[in-house]
Amino acid sequence: MSLLEVKGLRRDFGALRAVDDVSFELEAGTILGFIGPNGAGKSTTMRILATLDTPTAGEVLLDGFSLVDAPDKARPLIGYMPDRYGTYDDVTVFEFLDFFARAYGLTGPARARRLESVMEFTGLGPLADKLTHALSKGMKQRVALGRTLLHDPKLLILDEPADGLDPRARIELRELLRALADQGKAVLISSHILTELAEICDTCAIIEQGRLLATGKVADVLAQAAGTAVVELMVRLFPGEEGEGAWTRAERLLWEQPHVKEVAREGQVLRVRLEQEGGAATWGDEAAARLLRVLVEAGVPVCAFGHRERNLEDAFMRVTRGRVA
CATH class of the missing domain: 3.30.70.920 (Lrp/AsnC effector binding domain/regulation of amino acid metabolism (RAM) domain)
Incomplete structure (x- = not known):
C-alpha cells in the first residue's frame, strides 16, 4: 500500500475550481515532482495535503489516516515547507530550531539528540550561533528544511524549495532530498525548474487548470x-x-x-x-x-x-x- 493516497481531490473557491478531481499515490522512499504552470493548483493541493486547507470533496489517506476525518493523527507524519517561509530576526539558528523542537513536543535528551542530528544532516552545525536574518538564501532554506525534519516525518511536502537558490545551493539541496528518500521518506516537491526535478524525481505528476493530466515515470508519461x-x-x-x-x-x-x-x-x-x-x-x-x-x-x-x-x-x-x- 502506498504511503500517500489522493483520491478525487477537489477544491472550490466560490465559482472557481482550483483543484478538480486529482488522484495519485506516493510510496515511501520515492520523490514525486509536482509540475504545473502558475495557477495550476499545485500550492492549493499541497496545502490540503499539509492539512492547512480542507478539500471540497475527495479523500486523502496518509499511512492509513484520513487527512479529512483525522487530521490530528496525520499531522505528526507530515513535514511541510511552504514556498514562502519566515524566520525570527533576533534568534540564532539553534534557538530557532530549538523553539520548533519544543513546539513539536520534544523534551530532554530526546530533543537534544534530534537537534544535533538535524543540524548535522543539514550542515547547520557551524552556524548554530549565527542570527537567522544574517544567513544567505541557501542557508535559510537549510534552516527551513531542518525545521521541517525535526519531528522525523514520513512525508515531506516541499513547495518550490529551490526558488532563488544559486547553483551550488541547488545541488546541495538536491543531495539532501535524495538522502532523505534513501532513508525511506516520501517526498512531494514542486518546482518551476524542471531540469532540477529531472535529476532527483522518481515519478512526476503534471497538473494544469486544476486537473491532473498525467502521472508516473517520465518515460511512461511521454508514452x-x-x-x-x-x-x-x-x-x-x-x-x-x-x-x-x-x-x-x-x-x-x-x-x-x-x-x-x-x-x-x-x-x-x-x-x-x-x-x-x-x-x-x-x-x-x-x-x-x-x-x-x-x-x-x-x-x-x-x-x-x-x-x-x-x-x-x-x-x-x-x-x-x-x-x-
Whole structure:
C-alpha cells in the first residue's frame, strides 16, 4: 500500500475550481515532482495535503489516516515547507530550531539528540550561533528544511524549495532530498525548474487548470501522452576529408529508414527521432542498433552514437496546452 493516497481531490473557491478531481499515490522512499504552470493548483493541493486547507470533496489517506476525518493523527507524519517561509530576526539558528523542537513536543535528551542530528544532516552545525536574518538564501532554506525534519516525518511536502537558490545551493539541496528518500521518506516537491526535478524525481505528476493530466515515470508519461513509443538518438560525425558530403549522406540514409520521423542537424550532431505505435520495451534499443549498423556499413564516419534521454521538460510540453511534438 502506498504511503500517500489522493483520491478525487477537489477544491472550490466560490465559482472557481482550483483543484478538480486529482488522484495519485506516493510510496515511501520515492520523490514525486509536482509540475504545473502558475495557477495550476499545485500550492492549493499541497496545502490540503499539509492539512492547512480542507478539500471540497475527495479523500486523502496518509499511512492509513484520513487527512479529512483525522487530521490530528496525520499531522505528526507530515513535514511541510511552504514556498514562502519566515524566520525570527533576533534568534540564532539553534534557538530557532530549538523553539520548533519544543513546539513539536520534544523534551530532554530526546530533543537534544534530534537537534544535533538535524543540524548535522543539514550542515547547520557551524552556524548554530549565527542570527537567522544574517544567513544567505541557501542557508535559510537549510534552516527551513531542518525545521521541517525535526519531528522525523514520513512525508515531506516541499513547495518550490529551490526558488532563488544559486547553483551550488541547488545541488546541495538536491543531495539532501535524495538522502532523505534513501532513508525511506516520501517526498512531494514542486518546482518551476524542471531540469532540477529531472535529476532527483522518481515519478512526476503534471497538473494544469486544476486537473491532473498525467502521472508516473517520465518515460511512461511521454508514452502515454504521445500514444506511441518515442526514441531520440544523437549521432556525432567526424567528416574528415569528405566534409559536408558526410552529413548529406548520413541524413539521406537516416530518412530512408523505417520509423524515422525527424532528422535535424545541431552543430556537429544529428538528432534523430523515431516513433512506433505500441512499441515494446526493447524496441528503442533494437531500432538504435539497426540505424547504427546501416550507417557504419555505408561508411559514414560515426564517432559517437547514443540515446538522448527525454526529460521532464519534454513531458511537460507534450501533455500541457503548449503541446509540442
